[in-house]
Amino acid sequence: EIVLTQSPATVSLSPGERATLSCRASQSMSNYLAWYQQKPGQAPRLLIYDASNRATGIPARFSGSGSGTDFTLTISSLEPEDFAVYYCQQRSNWPLTFGGGTKVEI
């Protein structure tokens, strides 16, 4: 199984700052990586799929990049509503797996 390691576990930032979240895979994979945002008490929301494609309705401040084993989610300028937990997920191999999450806090 592909293990996804997210870093950092927690990052403290202020509104307007840039956030850079990392997801590293245990083996090289295609670009079948997605990013989700989860707020307390809510289901996850798809932000990015296939490494760099924004899902419907996702603001342009969210962008994804990477290939092979290293992937990045960037939030160019944090809005108050962006403070949440972010998960990466791979669909390159079965079983589907998620990273452990990165909490973006104020």
Add this chain to the structure above:
Amino acid sequence: QVQLVQSGAEVKEPGASVKVSCKTSGYTFTGYYIHWVRQAPGQGLEWMGRINPNSGDTNYEQKFQGRVILTRDTSITTVYMELSRLRSDDTAFYYCARVLDGYSASPFDHWGQGTLVTVSS
């Protein structure tokens, strides 16, 4: 609009079974796989398995093999997740999620609201 509405919270004793429903609407039920993902309180996301609502074909995470069964009822566009031989570490929110397009492992673009299953004696 696409909606996935799950059944309500459950409290079960260790060793019992639970069956959670996921009622879908707003799209062609048989055209999109449904997956189940769980999340223990304060923890990360864990994929459990998926079902093809058209054929009923299923695929489970090995960890849950023999304990989880996914089924569907096309007449009421509903998918079910049954987990048996419950243990305390099965206490979690259980989510159903629909894929983005017609492929089995596509990303999950619509999610149910989650169902809390508590296992306690």
